[in-house]
Amino acid sequence: MCHLLKKLLPSLAFALTVTSTSLPLPARAQTYPIDCAILLCLSGGWPASVPCARARAELIRRITPWPVEPPLQIWRCPMGASFETAPAANSADRIFEAFFQNNSTGPRQSFPARDAAGPIMAAWRTPEAPKYLVPAGQALRLVQDRADIDISGPEFNFVRSIRVYDVQYARQHKSGRDGDCNRSTTVVVGTYGIQGDFTWQRSSIAALPADHVGLERWGQNCPGIYHRSVFVDWRDYEGNYGFEQVNY
Structure with missing residues (x-):
C-alpha cells in the first residue's frame, strides 16, 4: 500500500488540474469533495495546482476564528464509498477511486456488512428511524467522526x-x-x-x-x-x- 500511495501522489496534481479546468465553471466546485483534495494535496506536499491551492485556502479558512474547525475533516472524504456490499480490502487506491468517481449518479455512501432488505435500507436514511430497524450485525461502515476505511497504517501517519x-x-x-x-x-x-x-x-x-x-x-x-x-x-x-x- 505504501508503494502504491507513493507512486500515485506525484501524478495527483496533474489529475486534479485536468479535472478542474476541463469542466464548465458551475460544475468545477462539484467535481470532488474538498476534504479529499486536502487529504491528497497535504500528503503530497501541496503540489502546485489550482485544486491544491483551493484545498490549502480551505484549510486556512477552517482555522481562522471563529469557530476553529478541524483543518482536515477526513470523515467528509468517502474513501470507502462503494456500490458493492462487499468492497475490496482496504488500500490506498480507494482514496483515488473515491476522488474520481464523484460524478456518479448513485448515492455516495458505505453499505452495511451484509445485504439488507429494502425497507431496512430505506429506513436508516431518515432521522426519525427507530434504532431497531438496523440490526446489530449491519452497522454502517461510515462513521461520521473518522475515516470510513482503516487508516491505522504508517502510510497515513501524515494525517x-x-x-x-x-x-x-x-x-x-x-x-x-x-x-x-x-x-x-x-x-x-x-x-x-x-x-x-x-x-x-x-x-x-x-x-x-x-x-x-x-x-x-x-x-x-x-x-x-x-x-x-x-x-x-x-x-x-x-x-x-x-x-x-x-x-x-
Missing part, C-alpha cells in the same frame, strides 16, 4: 501528524505598585486519532512549535504581550514539515 494550536488568550503585563508580572493563558491543541478522529485538549505556551511567532519574549523580564493566534502544522507523506499561522 496523525496534524496539530492545531489555538492560543485563545495570552497576556503578560506588569501590575501593582511592586510591578509584579502577571501572566494568563488559554491554549488548546487539536490532534487526530488513529482513525482520523479529531479531539481538543488543554495545553500551554511551552507546547507551541518553534515556528510559532508572537510569544518569543514570553517570560522574559515581563514585556507587555497580548496575543491570540491559531497555528497548524503537519508532515507530509515524505516527512517534510509545513505550517500555517493565523493571528487575530
Whole structure:
C-alpha cells in the first residue's frame, strides 16, 4: 500500500488540474469533495495546482476564528464509498477511486456488512428511524467522526501528524505598585486519532512549535504581550514539515 500511495501522489496534481479546468465553471466546485483534495494535496506536499491551492485556502479558512474547525475533516472524504456490499480490502487506491468517481449518479455512501432488505435500507436514511430497524450485525461502515476505511497504517501517519494550536488568550503585563508580572493563558491543541478522529485538549505556551511567532519574549523580564493566534502544522507523506499561522 505504501508503494502504491507513493507512486500515485506525484501524478495527483496533474489529475486534479485536468479535472478542474476541463469542466464548465458551475460544475468545477462539484467535481470532488474538498476534504479529499486536502487529504491528497497535504500528503503530497501541496503540489502546485489550482485544486491544491483551493484545498490549502480551505484549510486556512477552517482555522481562522471563529469557530476553529478541524483543518482536515477526513470523515467528509468517502474513501470507502462503494456500490458493492462487499468492497475490496482496504488500500490506498480507494482514496483515488473515491476522488474520481464523484460524478456518479448513485448515492455516495458505505453499505452495511451484509445485504439488507429494502425497507431496512430505506429506513436508516431518515432521522426519525427507530434504532431497531438496523440490526446489530449491519452497522454502517461510515462513521461520521473518522475515516470510513482503516487508516491505522504508517502510510497515513501524515494525517496523525496534524496539530492545531489555538492560543485563545495570552497576556503578560506588569501590575501593582511592586510591578509584579502577571501572566494568563488559554491554549488548546487539536490532534487526530488513529482513525482520523479529531479531539481538543488543554495545553500551554511551552507546547507551541518553534515556528510559532508572537510569544518569543514570553517570560522574559515581563514585556507587555497580548496575543491570540491559531497555528497548524503537519508532515507530509515524505516527512517534510509545513505550517500555517493565523493571528487575530
